[in-house]
Each structure stands twice: as C-alpha cells, then as structure tokens.
Amino acid sequence: xxxxxxxxxxxxxxxxxxxxxxxxxxxxxxxxxxxxxxxxxxxxxxxxxxxxxxxxxxxxxxxxxxxxxxxxxxxxxxxxxxxxxxxxxxxxxxxxxxxxxxx
Amino acid sequence: xxxxxxxxxxxxxxxxxxxxxxxxxxxxxxxxxxxxxxxxxxxxxxxxxxxxxxxxxxxxxxxxxxxxxxxxxxxxxxxxxxxxxxxxxxxxxxxxxxxxxxx
Amino acid sequence: xxxxxxxxxxxxxxxxxxxxxxxxxxxxxxxxxxxxxxxxxxxxxxxxxxxxxxxxxxxxxxxxxxxxxxxxxxxxxxxxxxxxxxxxxxxxxxxxxxxxxxx
Amino acid sequence: xxxxxxxxxxxxxxxxxxxxxxxxxxxxxxxxxxxxxxxxxxxxxxxxxxxxxxxxxxxxxxxxxxxxxxxxxxxxxxxxxxxxxxxxxxxxxxxxxxxxxxx
Amino acid sequence: xxxxxxxxxxxxxxxxxxxxxxxxxxxxxxxxxxxxxxxxxxxxxxxxxxxxxxxxxxxxxxxxxxxxxxxxxxxxxxxxxxxxxxxxxxxxxxxxxxxxxxx
Amino acid sequence: xxxxxxxxxxxxxxxxxxxxxxxxxxxxxxxxxxxxxxxxxxxxxxxxxxxxxxxxxxxxxxxxxxxxxxxxxxxxxxxxxxxxxxxxxxxxxxxxxxxxxxx
Amino acid sequence: xxxxxxxxxxxxxxxxxxxxxxxxxxxxxxxxxxxxxxxxxxxxxxxxxxxxxxxxxxxxxxxxxxxxxxxxxxxxxxxxxxxxxxxxxxxxxxxxxxxxxxx
Numbered sequence: 001x002x003x004x005x006x007x008x009x010x011x012x013x014x015x016x017x018x019x020x021x022x023x024x025x026x027x028x029x030x031x032x033x034x035x036x037x038x039x040x041x042x043x044x045x046x047x048x049x050x051x052x053x054x055x056x057x058x059x060x061x062x063x064x065x066x067x068x069x070x071x072x073x074x075x076x077x078x079x080x081x082x083x084x085x086x087x088x089x090x091x092x093x094x095x096x097x098x099x100x101x102x103x
Numbered sequence: 104x105x106x107x108x109x110x111x112x113x114x115x116x117x118x119x120x121x122x123x124x125x126x127x128x129x130x131x132x133x134x135x136x137x138x139x140x141x142x143x144x145x146x147x148x149x150x151x152x153x154x155x156x157x158x159x160x161x162x163x164x165x166x167x168x169x170x171x172x173x174x175x176x177x178x179x180x181x182x183x184x185x186x187x188x189x190x191x192x193x194x195x196x197x198x199x200x201x202x203x204x205x206x
Numbered sequence: 207x208x209x210x211x212x213x214x215x216x217x218x219x220x221x222x223x224x225x226x227x228x229x230x231x232x233x234x235x236x237x238x239x240x241x242x243x244x245x246x247x248x249x250x251x252x253x254x255x256x257x258x259x260x261x262x263x264x265x266x267x268x269x270x271x272x273x274x275x276x277x278x279x280x281x282x283x284x285x286x287x288x289x290x291x292x293x294x295x296x297x298x299x300x301x302x303x304x305x306x307x308x309x
Numbered sequence: 310x311x312x313x314x315x316x317x318x319x320x321x322x323x324x325x326x327x328x329x330x331x332x333x334x335x336x337x338x339x340x341x342x343x344x345x346x347x348x349x350x351x352x353x354x355x356x357x358x359x360x361x362x363x364x365x366x367x368x369x370x371x372x373x374x375x376x377x378x379x380x381x382x383x384x385x386x387x388x389x390x391x392x393x394x395x396x397x398x399x400x401x402x403x404x405x406x407x408x409x410x411x412x
Numbered sequence: 413x414x415x416x417x418x419x420x421x422x423x424x425x426x427x428x429x430x431x432x433x434x435x436x437x438x439x440x441x442x443x444x445x446x447x448x449x450x451x452x453x454x455x456x457x458x459x460x461x462x463x464x465x466x467x468x469x470x471x472x473x474x475x476x477x478x479x480x481x482x483x484x485x486x487x488x489x490x491x492x493x494x495x496x497x498x499x500x501x502x503x504x505x506x507x508x509x510x511x512x513x514x515x
Numbered sequence: 516x517x518x519x520x521x522x523x524x525x526x527x528x529x530x531x532x533x534x535x536x537x538x539x540x541x542x543x544x545x546x547x548x549x550x551x552x553x554x555x556x557x558x559x560x561x562x563x564x565x566x567x568x569x570x571x572x573x574x575x576x577x578x579x580x581x582x583x584x585x586x587x588x589x590x591x592x593x594x595x596x597x598x599x600x601x602x603x604x605x606x607x608x609x610x611x612x613x614x615x616x617x618x
Numbered sequence: 619x620x621x622x623x624x625x626x627x628x629x630x631x632x633x634x635x636x637x638x639x640x641x642x643x644x645x646x647x648x649x650x651x652x653x654x655x656x657x658x659x660x661x662x663x664x665x666x667x668x669x670x671x672x673x674x675x676x677x678x679x680x681x682x683x684x685x686x687x688x689x690x691x692x693x694x695x696x697x698x699x700x701x702x703x704x705x706x707x708x709x710x711x712x713x714x715x716x717x718x719x720x721x
Contacts, residue, residue: 006148011177012204014169019203043699043710045624050203056166063674066632074629074710076699081146081179081202092146092177092202099699099710100637100668101630109251114280115307117272122306153306159269184249184282184305195249195280195305212354217383218410220375225409256409262372287352287385287408298352298383298408315457320486321513323478328512359512365475390455390488390511401455401486401511418560423589424616426581431615462615468578493558493591493614504558504589504614521663526692527719529684534718565718571681596661596694596717607661607692607717 006085008049013092018067019050020075022089043099044077046091055095065095072103109188111152116195121170122153123178125192146202147180149194158198168198175206212291214255219298224273225256226281228295249305250283252297261301271301278309315394317358322401327376328359329384331398352408353386355400364404374404381412418497420461425504430479431462432487434501455511456489458503467507477507484515521600523564528607533582534565535590537604558614559592561606570610580610587618624703626667631710636685637668638693640707661717662695664709673713683713690721 013019023045048071054062067073080093116122126148151174157165170176183196219225229251254277260268273279286299322328332354357380363371376382389402425431435457460483466474479485492505528534538560563586569577582588595608631637641663666689672680685691698711 006205010205014201014203015199017202043701052203053169057678060160060164060166061678063678066671074701083146083177096633098632099635100632100670102624102628109308113308117304117306118302120305155306156272163263163267163269186249186280212411216411220407220409221405223408258409259375266366266370266372289352289383315514319514323510323512324508326511361512362478369469369473369475392455392486418617422617426613426615427611429614464615465581472572472576472578495558495589521720525720529716529718530714532717567718568684575675575679575681598661598692 008085008090011050011092013050013052015052016055016063016065016095017052017092018048018065018073018095018098020046020073020080020091020093021049022046022091023072043074044091045072045074045102047072049090052095067095067098067101071101074099074102111188111193114153114195116153116155118155119158119166119168119198120155120195121151121168121176121198121201123149123176123183123194123196124152125149125194126175146177147194148175148177148205150175152193155198170198170201170204173206174204177202177205214291214296217256217298219256219258221258222261222269222271222301223258223298224254224271224279224301224304226252226279226286226297226299227255228252228297229278249280250297251278251280251308253278255296258301273301273304273307276309277307280305280308317394317399320359320401322359322361324361325364325372325374325404326361326401327357327374327382327404327407329355329382329389329400329402330358331355331400332381352383353400354381354383354411356381358399361404376404376407376410379412380410383408383411420497420502423462423504425462425464427464428467428475428477428507429464429504430460430477430485430507430510432458432485432492432503432505433461434458434503435484455486456503457484457486457514459484461502464507479507479510479513483513486511486514523600523605526565526607528565528567530567531570531578531580531610532567532607533563533580533588533610533613535561535588535595535606535608536564537561537606538587558589559606560587560589560617562587564605567610582610582613582616585618586616589614589617626703626708629668629710631668631670633670634673634681634683634713635670635710636666636683636691636713636716638664638691638698638709638711639667640664640709641690661692662709663690663692663720665690667708670713685713685716685719689719692717692720 008019011019048067048069051065051067051069054065056062075091075093075098079097080091083090083092111122114122151170151172154168154170154172157168159165178194178196178201182200183194186193186195214225217225254273254275257271257273257275260271263269281297281299281304285303286297289296289298317328317330320328357376357378360374360376360378363374366372384400384402384407388406389400392399392401420431420433423431460479460481463477463479463481466477469475487503487505487510491509492503495502495504523534523536526534563582563584566580566582566584569580572578590606590608590613594612595606598605598607626637629637666685666687669683669685669687672683675681693709693711693716697715698709701708701710
C-alpha cells in the first residue's frame with residue numbers, strides 16, 4: 001500500500017484537536033515582538049488551519065472550539081504531534097494546549 | 104486447544120476501540136506527502152477496518168465513533184496493541200488515540 | 207482449614223470481571239492466524255467461561271457486559287490475575303482489558 | 310491504656326470494607342484445586358466473616374456489597390491490611406479487591 | 413506570639429477528619445488480642461475523641477461520619493498526622509483511613 | 516515598576532485559599548501544649564487573618580469556608596506558600612490543608 | 619512566514635488563562651513589603667493585563683474569573699509560561715495558580 005497523500009485541506013482533526021501551521025520564529029526583531037525568555041520555556045506561534053468538531057460533553061453535545069481557521073495562536077512548543085507536509089511544519093494538538101489567540 | 108483463526112472480518116472491537124490496517128510508509132515521496140520530523144515523533148497512517156460500538160456514557164448510552172470503516176486516519180505510532188494477520192500489520196487502539204481523518 | 211475446591215462452574219466473578227480460559231498459542235500456523243509482532247506486545251486469545259454481573263453505574267444500575275460465555279476474545283497478556291485449575295490456565299480480568307471478540 | 314480485646318464478632322468494617330478469614334493454602338492437591346502459577350501472581354482464597362455497610366454513593370445512598378458472610382472469595386494476596394486474631398490470619402480489604410466468589 | 417494551649421476538647425477537626433487517641437499496644441497478650449503480622453503491616457487501635465462535621469458532598473450537603481466519640485477503631489499506622497498532647501499520643505486522619513470499629 | 520506594598524489587610528485570597536499568620540512554636544512548655552512527635556511530622560499552629568470566598572462548586576455556587584478570621588488552626592507545615600510581611604511569617608494555603616480549629 | 623507582532627492588547631488568553639505583567643522585585647525595602655522566605659518558595663507579584671473568558675463548566679456555561687484587568691496579584695513563580703514583549707516580562711497562567719489579589 002502506498003503512503004497516503006496529505007494536504008492541509010484533507011486533514012480533519014478529531015474531537016478537540018486543532019491543526020496548526022507553525023510560524024517561522026524571528027527572535028532578533030525588536031518592538032512588540034515575541035522574545036521568549038529561554039529556549040526551554042519558549043512558547044510557539046502558529047496559524048490555525050483546521051479545527052476539530054470540539055470536545056464531547058458527557059451528555060453527547062460538543063463544546064464549540066474557541067479558535068477558528070486563520071487565528072494566530074500561542075501554544076506550548078512541547079504539546080501535540082509534529083507533522084511535515086511538503087516543506088512546511090505543522091502541529092496537531094488539543095485546544096487546551098493553546099494559550100492565547102494573538103492576532 | 105488450537106489457536107483461533109483470525110481474519111479482519113471476525114475481529115469485533117469492544118467499546119471505543121478501532122481496528123486499523125497499518126499503511127506502508129513511503130517517506131521519500133515529495134509533494135503533499137507526510138514527512139514526519141523525526142522517528143520519535145512520527146505519526147502513523149492507517150485505514151480503519153473495524154469500529155467498536157463506541158464508548159459507554161455514564162447513563163448507559165454510547166458515544167457514536169467519529170470514524171468509519173474505510174477512513175484513512177493519522178494516529179500515534181505508540182498507541183494501542185500491534186497485531187499481525189497473515190503478512191499484514193494491524194493495530195487495535197482507542198478512538199481517542201486517533202489524531203485526524205486524512206482522506 | 208483445607209483449600210477450597212475450585213472448578214470453572216463455581217467461580218462467580220464480581221463486578222465487571224470476566225473469567226477466561228487461556229487458549230494455547232500456535233504461532234507457526236499460516237493463513238489468517240494471529241501472528242503477534244513481538245513477545246512484548248503479544249495479545250492473547252482466550253474463551254470466556256464466566257461473566258460478572260457488570261460494572262456498577264453511579265445510579266446503582268449495572269452496565270451489561272459486552273461479552274458472553276463462549277466468546278473467543280483477544281486481551282492484553284499482562285492484564286488481570288492468572289489462575290490454574292487442574293492443568294488448564296485461566297485469567298480473571300476487567301472487561302475493559304478485553305480488546306475484541308474474535309469469533 | 311490496655312490493648313483492645315478483638316474478636317471476629319466485634320470487628321465492624323467501615324464503608325466498602327470486607328473482613329476475611331484467610332484460608333490455609335494447600336498447593337499440592339490435584340483435581341479442581343487452585344494451583345497458582347507463581348508466588349508473585351498468587352491469588353488468595355478466604356472466607357468472608359464481616360461485611361461493611363457498603364460504599365457511599367454521591368447522593369448519600371449506599372451500594373450494597375456483592376458478598377455475604379460465609380462466602381468463599383478469591384482476592385489478590387497483596388490487597389488490604391493483614392490482621393491476626395489468636396492464631397488465625399485475617400485481612401481487611403475493599404470489596405473492589407475481591408476478584409470472585411468461589412463457593 | 414506564644415504557643416496555643418491545646419487540649420482534646422479544644423480540637424475541632426475540619427471536614428471528614430477524625431481525632432483519635434492512640435491506644436497503647438500490648439502485643440504479647442493471647443486470646444482474642446490483636447497480633448499484627450509484621451511491624452510494617454501493623455494496624456493500630458485507637459479511640460475516637462473528636463469527629464469533624466463530615467465530608468462535603470458536591471451539592472453542599474455533608475456525609476455524616478460513620479464513627480462517634482468513644483468508638484474504638486482500627487486504622488492504618490501510617491495514615492494521618494501524629495500529635496502529642498501532654499504525655500498522650502493522638503492522630504488526626506480522614507475517616508476513609510479508618511478500617512473498622514472494633515468495640 | 517516598584518514592588519507592591521503588602522499588608523495583611525490588602526491580601527485577598529482567591530477561591531478556597533486561607534491566609535494564616537504562623538504562630539511561634541514553643542515546644543518546651545508542658546501541660547496541654549502541642550508537642551509534635553518529630554520534626555518531620557510536625558503540625559503547625561497559626562491564626563487565620565484572611566479567608567477566600569470559598570471553593571467553586573460545579574454549579575457555580577461556592578462552598579462557604581469552615582474557618583473564620585481569628586480562628587487558631589492546625590495545618591501541615593509543608594502545605595501552601597510561605598510569605599513574610601515585615602518581620603512576621605505567613606502562609607497561604609487551601610482550606611483542605613487545614614486539619615483542625617484549635618481555639 | 620514572518621514572526622507575529624505581539625503587543626499586550628493583541629493577546630487574548632483562552633479559557634481560564636490570565637495574562638500578567640511581572641512586577642520588578644525589590645526585596646530590600648522594609649515596612650509592609652513582601653519579603654519571601656527563600657528563593658525556592660518565593661511568590662511573585664504581577665499586574666493582570668488580560669483575562670480569558672473563564673473556565674468551561676460541564677454544562678457549557680463559563681465560570682467568571684475572580685480577577686480583573688489592573689488587579690495586583692500574587693502567584694507562584696513556577697506556574698505558567700514566561701513571555702517577553704519588548705523589554706518587559708509577562709506570564710500566562712491558569713487562574714487557579716493565582717494565590718491572592720494584593721491591591
């Protein structure tokens with residue numbers, strides 16, 4: 001069986017998962033730019049490209065995600081699963097690992 | 104007692120478990136193809152071949168699985184239980200360990 | 207006090223526990239036969255010989271077990287408690303540790 | 310203050326605890342007799358001598374225990390608290406640590 | 413600030429906590445006397461001297477404690493907090509760490 | 516930015532937190548005085564100086580704290596966060612870490 | 619892709635997260651000033667600059683945060699994620715990691 005061809009539009013996250021395109025970091029820029037304290041604590045910025053249907057509540061309903069496609073978000077660098085599509089880096093993580101919308 | 108003869112159609116997953124045929128990996132192909140970052144973080148692609156009845160809710164109802172037979176899915180390589188049937192590789196895992204539908 | 211005489215019919219599992227007779231493994235057979243990948247991940251096949259009344263729900267009702275006496279089941283080799291009766295091997299485990307019905 | 314005189318009839322287990330008299334093991338007997346696989350996994354047989362009022366449900370009601378005084382039970386050798394009264398061995402454990410009724 | 417003067421009557425346990433006076437152990441006495449198996453597993457006998465108002469239920473009501481002042485109780489030697497008042501030893505522990513009433 | 520000036524009256528604990536002034540220990544006094552067994556197990560006495568609004572219940576209501584300003588309390592020496600204001604020692608801890616009211 | 623330009627006003631915390639500007643510490647000042655006991659236990663003072671919409675309750679409603687923009691708060695130095703914007707230090711943490719409002 002050949003490998004499945006993946007593109008951003010064919011990836012449908014399950015449950016509360018969010019699919020994020022990782023933004024290139026540019027830590028030398030001054031003036032209102034994210035300058036993480038140390039590499040170990042470094043939060044990561046990315047753009048939401050796909051959103052899952054939301055977390056299942058106990059009564060069968062779902063909790064609508066707080067983020068939408070196109071949002072710039074801040075998330076912990078060590079959460080979720082890294083994926084590469086072509087030359088770009090992506091991450092699939094749970095919405096609870098997103099710290100803030102920054103756009 | 105002789106070993107039980109197993110085939111895909113005779114495996115009925117319990118609860119929220121999903122039975123997946125592991126797709127061969129082809130990491131050299133370019134153009135929209137999954138290129139995992141490192142072996143350690145490598146997500147795995149497979150095809151759903153059997154679906155359990157779904158997770159039991161506290162009130163006795165079940166939560167319908169989000170995936171169906173035939174779906175291509177992305178899952179963590181280290182989740183679930185590996186099984187071989189004939190020459191093919193399969194994995195039995197909980198639906199929560201499936202990251203996304205990719206077909 | 208003498209030891210209690212045990213036979214399959216006198217063992218009544220409590221709660222969600224299932225009593226399973228372990229099937230002999232025959233890993234050399236080809237054609238639709240279970241061929242576990244490695245000893246460490248090896249799932250085990252057995253036959254259900256006794257079924258507990260089911261897990262207690264919070265409201266005092268019980269969750270009916272998904273398996274019945276006579277079912278061939280796949281379970282994790284490292285779940286539950288091993289028991290020998292005469293020359294046969296058995297295992298007492300929680301229903302949640304049964305992966306699939308395979309008959 | 311002198312030690313409290315204890316006898317089986319004066320021990321009233323709290324909550325879901327069960328008071329069990331440990332049965333002597335006789336591992337050499339054949340024919341339907343419990344022959345644990347290894348010492349490490351060895352389940353233990355005993356007789357229920359006192360039963361607590363049952364586990365508290367969240368709504369203040371209690372969950373009636375599944376075992377009664379006089380039941381022969383199989384339990385994990387490493388659960389609960391060992392107690393000696395006179396020359397006999399007893400164990401006080403939670404009902405959830407009882408695997409099966411075997412009489 | 414000087415140390416607070418404590419006496420049994422001025423100690424009001426919070427929540428599900430129970431205040432217990434530790435009974436002297438007398439492990440040499442025969443005939444219905446507690447003879448713990450080993451020091452490591454040794455249960456402890458004591459007398460309830462103060463009882464908290466009970467555990468808070470999720471709906472704001474309280475779960476009435478199962479023990480009363482004056483009860484002789486069996487508890488795990490390693491639960492709770494040891495306290496000395498004058499020359500006597502006491503322990504403050506959660507009701508769930510009391511195994512049985514023994515008087 | 517200069518450091519915030521803190522005084523007891525300006526510290527408003529959040530949720531179920533309690534603000535306690537640590538009492539000086541005086542372990543040599545006899546007669547009804549707290550004499551902890553060992554340094555490792557030593558409970559600590561203090562006086563409640565501020566009380567949070569109480570723990571949030573799941574339905575949005577709050578659970579009224581069991582302690583009030585002025586109460587002398589016994590708490591575990593290793594719970595909470597130590598704070599110094601001027602020359603005095605304080606501790607901010609969750610109400611569940613308070614063992615008993617002792618005044 | 620260039621790095622996202624971040625400023626305090628464009629950071630919208632998700633869920634129960636709070637965005638805090640870290641106050642400079644000035645541990646030498648006397649008179650009602652925070653003097654942490656040791657570096658290891660040192661609580662940190664900061665000012666709330668952004669507040670998330672609040673924690674999701676199980677029924678889909680939200681729990682209104684207890685803090686507001688402008689509040690001076692005391693929080694554990696080791697909670698949350700450190701962020702630098704220009705020359706200032708900030709921290710993004712869950713409301714439950716805020717110990718008290720101190721202004």
